[in-house]
Amino acid sequence: QKEVEQNSGPLSVPEGAIASLNCTYSDRVSQSFFWYRQYSGKSPELIMSIYSNGDKEDGRFTAQLNKASQYVSLLIRDSQPSDSATYLCAGNAGNNRKLIWGLGTSLAVNP
Amino acid sequence: SAVISQKPSRDICQRGTSLTIQCQVDSQVTMMFWYRQQPGQSLTLIATANQGSEATYESGFVIDKFPISRPNLTFSTLTVSNMSPEDSSIYLCSVLRTGGTYEQYFGPGTRLTVT
Numbered sequence: 001q002k003e004v005e006q007n008s009g010p011l012s013v014p015e016g017a018i019a020s021l022n023c024t025y026s027d028r029v030s031q032s033f034f035w036y037r038q039y040s041g042k043s044p045e046l047i048m049s050i051y052s053n054g055d056k057e058d059g060r061f062t063a064q065l066n067k068a069s070q071y072v073s074l075l076i077r078d079s080q081p082s083d084s085a086t087y088l089c090a091g092n093a094g095n096n097r098k099l100i101w102g103l104g105t106s107l108a109v110n111p
Numbered sequence: 112s113a114v115i116s117q118k119p120s121r122d123i124c125q126r127g128t129s130l131t132i133q134c135q136v137d138s139q140v141t142m143m144f145w146y147r148q149q150p151g152q153s154l155t156l157i158a159t160a161n162q163g164s165e166a167t168y169e170s171g172f173v174i175d176k177f178p179i180s181r182p183n184l185t186f187s188t189l190t191v192s193n194m195s196p197e198d199s200s201i202y203l204c205s206v207l208r209t210g211g212t213y214e215q216y217f218g219p220g221t222r223l224t225v226t
Contacts, residue, residue, distance in 0.1 A: 043217040
């Protein structure tokens with residue numbers, strides 16, 4: 001099992017729908033989790049961080065963490081074409097401050 | 112979040128030459144990282160740039176090929192030495208947000224093409 005695993009996609013949703021992005025992780029990745037958005041030709045941009053079990057909401061974005069099942073997800077409500085990007089899931093391992101990255105999920109929101 | 116700049120934004124270099132990429136942050140940060148991202152791929156950590164000491168390299172990356180400097184808490188450079196076409200990639204610096212979190216913020220990246 002990869003340490004942080006994501007479906008590569010592409011995930012395609014119609015405008016206005018909820019986009020659901022999922023990420024699973026191994027035992028080594030244990031503490032904090034992050035979702036980054038990366039537009040084509042641009043650098044990754046942090047959109048959500050989550051540290052404890054449960055949901056965390058920020059505008060149209062909700063991150064969900066379930067440590068018992070070892071998954072973290074990102075929900076995007078009322079998806080817009082401008083949400084079309086690659087979404088990278090990352091987690092940290094231990095206290096060394098390095099992040100372990102998934103391969104990313106490509107999201108396409110169709111008008 | 113910190114404002115991070117990188118120079119150059121892109122370059123085309125010949126095989127066998129070296130390129131130094133600069134990363135400047137508008138505030139002092141404890142940790143800086145250098146990544147490589149090849150087309151269509153995720154991020155690969157090259158090294159952690161430590162202020163006042165040698166960088167910490169990840170498996171598969173060595174100092175002779177990717178020397179790193181970090182003379183102060185706002186600046187770092189990555190040199191890609193003796194380049195080959197396989198070094199064509201986007202190189203990104205990131206900084207760790209201060210305050211005890213693990214959030215990283217990225218510079219705009221340097222797109223390197225080696226011919």
